[in-house]
Structure formats: structure tokens, C-alpha cells
Amino acid sequence: DVQLVESGGGLKKPGGSLRLSCAASGFTFRSAWMSWVRQTPGKGLEWVGRIKSKADGETTDYAAAVKGRFTISRDDSKNTMSLQMNSLKTEDTAVYYCTTEPGFLGNWGQGTLVTVSA
Amino acid sequence: QSVLTQPPSVSGAPGQRVTISCTGSSSNIGAGYDVHWYQQLPGRAPKLLIYANNNRPSGVPGRFSGSKSGTSASLTITGLQAEDEADYYCQSYGTIFSGPKWVFGGGTRVTVL
8 A cells, every 4th residue: 555654844943944754655656756735724735846756857846935945855765755944934834745646646645744933 | 815716615414415616717727737636534634536527546435526617627426425524625737937836726615414
């Protein structure tokens, strides 16, 4: 079975940095496109960004709200994806989900909570 | 404010049919991009319910169906059950000046009366 496990969430002050990880198993990770999606407390879903497979150039795309501050990377040898979040803002407070792509978001992790507050 | 528009809530009695709309624009649904639907049970992560407008992943009950026309899509639950009480989100793809992006609806809370 596909399993995605996020980790690294926590409490940070505005302007700080945090790195989230997603450990994947149950599928051929190196061939997968992966995305991060976040959900603010009590609100809806927002796509954060994605990374394509190495075979497809390992290119990344980001939502306008995080472009230039967040960076997605992957380590196919460890079946992990990371989200480096810099210059955090209070509006980045959300549960962050790791998902599989492409097209639709077929599999989701359980999410990790990031709180940005002074 | 979400790019795709959904009603905040819909309700129905057990056994009834409910439909959730998802309205987009010529930049996303109307551009021909597929619409996908997700179900989020209370306290859980979202789960894929319908993909590519009207396809159900293995394990999703047949009472869930989807359709798409023009700049809109809809999710229908035929024969509503108590366990269907959840939040439902539509998702599509859009292109803006800063590049491609996935877009979501604001979610619809389904209440079983």
C-alpha cells in the first residue's frame, strides 16, 4: 500500500525557517511527481508546489504565495521529498500534506502542522 | 477566496440525492482541464473521490458520480448515507502569468439530516 508520512512541523516565529519531510513507500518513488498541499485551520485547501521526477527533469513549480521563499527537493535514494520554508509568515500557518501526482492528487499523507506565530 | 466556487454547505436526508457544484472560468475548467473531487472526513486527510471528471478510484462506492460541462463541474451523491457526512473539494488546473498551478474550490460541507 502507498504510504506517505510527513514530519518536521512545529511552532516558528515570523521570519524563521522550517524544513518538512515526506517519507514515501509502497510505490516507485523515483518515477513519481509529488506535490505539497496545505490547509489552513478551518479553511480550504491550497496547492503549495510540486516536483517532477528526475526523468522529467526534476523541475519544480510553486504557488505565487510561496515562490521565492519555499523550495521543494527530493532524494530518490531515500524515497523522500522535502519542503524548505524560509521567511515564514503568519499566513503560512497550516497543515501541510504530501501528495502524489500527476494530474490528480491520488495519495495523501496524514499531514504535519506548521504554526507561525510571534 | 478560492479560484473555484462551491456552495458552503448542502444537506439531505438518508437515501436522498445531493449535488455539489463547482464553478470555474475559461482559465481552468473552461480551458478543458479535468476536474477532480476529494472527500475529507472529520479529522482526516483528504481522499481522492473522483478523478478526471467522472472516474471513481477502486474502492469508492458507486453512489458517487461526477460530471463536467463548460466552466463547471458537479459531484452527485445518489442515496446519501450517514458516513457521507464530510467536506468535499473540487480541484482543477489553471495557468496564470506566473505559471501553472492547481486550483481548489473552497469546499462544501455535506450534512446528513
